[in-house]
Amino acid sequence: MRLCITCNIDEKTSMCCGSNPETGESIELITAEGNTVIACPNLSPEGECLVYGSQPQACKDYDCPRLYEIDLVDRFNLLK
Numbered sequence: 001m002r003l004c005i006t007c008n009i010d011e012k013t014s015m016c017c018g019s020n021p022e023t024g025e026s027i028e029l030i031t032a033e034g035n036t037v038i039a040c041p042n043l044s045p046e047g048e049c050l051v052y053g054s055q056p057q058a059c060k061d062y063d064c065p066r067l068y069e070i071d072l073v074d075r076f077n078l079l080k
């Protein structure tokens with residue numbers, strides 16, 4: 001979803017992409033900024049999902065708490 005573009009890699013790894021939800025796998029990822037984070041093996045150093053479009057169903061179904069921080073109209077547009 002478009003809201004994900006506004007999320008930095010630290011937020012992603014702490015909330016949704018810290019491990020693969022199907023396999024439980026995680027790796028030490030060196031980010032594009034040179035930091036080491038624990039992340040899903042499918043997360044790129046830039047913080048993009050490398051299997052976007054065919055990511056696990058649990059990722060597609062993730063009920064992100066950030067969605068509830070914005071108003072309903074914006075939420076609808078971000079989910080389109």
Ligand code: SF4
Nearest residue numbers: 003004007015016064
């Ligand atoms: S699902 Fe939520 S926490 Fe994860 S990248 Fe998207 S906006 Fe950020």
Ligand code: SF4
Nearest residue numbers: 017040042043049059
């Ligand atoms: S498969 Fe993609 S969306 Fe799912 S946890 Fe890994 S990086 Fe995040």
